[in-house]
Amino acid sequence: MIRKKSRREESLDHAELARLLPAPGDPHLSLDRHLLLEEHLMSEIQPTAPAPAPSRRPARRALLIGVPVTAAALAGAGAFAFTALTGSGGSGTTAATPPPVEAPVVRIEPGSTAQLASTVEHIAAAASAGKTPEPGPGQYIYIKSKVSYLSVLHTDTVESKTLVQPLHIREAWNSPDGKQGWLDEPGYQPKGGVTLDTDVENSLNAPSYDYLKTLPTDPDALLKKIYEETKGQGNSPDQEAFTTVGDLLGEQLAPAKLNAALYRAAAKIPGVVVVDHVKDAAGREGIALARVDQQSGDRTEWIFDRKTYAYLGSRGVQVKQADDVKPGTVLEYTAVLERAVVDAQKQRPGAQGTGA
Template sequence: MIRKKPRHKESLDHAELARLLPAPGDPHLSLDRHLLLEEHLMNEIRPTATAPAPLFAPSRRPARRLLLIGVPVTAAALAGVFAFTAMTSSGGVDPAAATPPPVAAPVVRIEPGSTAQLAATVEHIAAAASADTSPEPGPGQYIYIKSEVSYLTVSHTDTDDSKAMVQPLHIREVWNSPDGKQGWLDEPGYQPKGGSTLDTDVKPSLGGASYDYLKALPTDPGALLKKIYEETKDQGNSPDQEAFATVGDLLNEELVPAKLSAALYRAAAKIPGVMVVDHAQDAAGREGIALAHVDQKGGDRTEWIFDPKTYAYLGSRAVQVEQADGIQPGTVLNRTAVLERTVVDAQKQRPGARGTRA
């Protein structure tokens, strides 16, 4: 916010000026917020040696938290951010793929959470995961995941500290090879027209998994949880929150082998603070039951949402439950809904129509 200094007919010395003006705010970001912002920026920058690269490049999965963390902005500046992203992502302005302006985040009633039915609920979910019959991808095939998503863009504006802005709900499609080395992302309005490559030479890990990597993980819940904590201990958040968030990343945009999927849920149930929320809604408006965990630093609760009858995974959402960073309780920071998850024979091919490409 720009503060207008009062006009005086007579000049003021430094001491008098300091007395009249309000004390300056502390611009320092907490370590957690700084690391989250740094993580997002590093995920978004993709260097290349052969051609000028767009400043913002697609990540294999979206950032977990804010794109602009706790930064008050004017409406004009916010519009500039989105226009700049659209231009640098595509190399120019493409009216057909222009980034939609953000909208006010929805606000919901905060449902209470409980551990009373945690063990029973997790067993139902694990049993459903064990019975999953999704095909195993073979050489040359791709894992296709279609989702409806919305993510937080800024926590508040200079005109309303309580008004969080989010992306409008939109479709996001991802193709990944079983080894994780080749991939494609199509997210109109948020990527260049036609999509962006997700090809990488980075060694797979829990933070950037592949189907082949997941197949080699232990299916004993205790051993699996130990590995999750070991790989995520230096991520900048609390160990429990980081472990829960890492498992959640796998649920949204990976195809997880059935036995490992069941083990992940049983491992997650061992994380301190995990609870059951009886009523939650994914990005597609589907009602379900959720496994949830509150980020004690950010004050938001991540919810994994499951069908209340079949216990199949539906999607996720993050709801602010404690006021923090100017965000009011009940604000929905992000929403996802997995609409399709299957195996196709080629990159950019969509299921249901042989040979159809993005």
């Protein structure tokens, strides 16, 4: 008689077989961490094939947030980024992305509301008096910046480190209607740049110059619209409103009256303070309007020239210990070097154009 093996006998045989095999290795990274590291690698290495058009605005938090990776894995990521691509060839090729560097650490200067009203009025008055170039049909808004954004929040080393992109130049061209554009960011975009052409309708999250001209210039009405249109978008209403105003100040051109209204509206957001001494990405010292994000513990600072009150750039600084990030760590910083209107896409001011 042939006897069938029972389920219990089968499991015993498997158990015996398992004892004869070597024990499986203990992986250094969980599957989730492995996937996140892979995503980080792919973001560091630009594809040779045409990629989707990047955002007109840089991300508020770049690449990899709050996910630790081992030092060995990070070193391997840098080595792979350098050896995978040669950076030579014709249009569409990419050079290796520069490896991230350790984030600078600065002294945290306390903010104050004592001079908030007067400082904002100085900034708004300067914005109103400024001569903003008016882009016409067929022209482009040109913004040249020096930037550095967060790369890895912290690593699993004995001394945890926060890594950021090396300071680099970013140039953007956008048509007044927001439908055509170009972005050139060597090391972070394909060689020669990428198109920003889009059919997306304009909004506060993707504004064009033409859209900005439709916004109210009364600070109360403007702030009400910002709160309404950003409701439920990720952060607290106050922080989201502050962030949205900041996004409209950097890589954009806004009519003078709207600029002044944006500053006066921002002063009405709870938690906004003045910081007396702040440096932008170009090393220019100024005064800042700032607000701490209570969820992440970092402070966003909009930096203005101390004498002219012209907008210089922005900085993000960790002010509260979070995710092993030291207070004073500069997570991102920018400097607007040039803002102009030119006659053609990829044209720079002074090159047969109408730079202003």
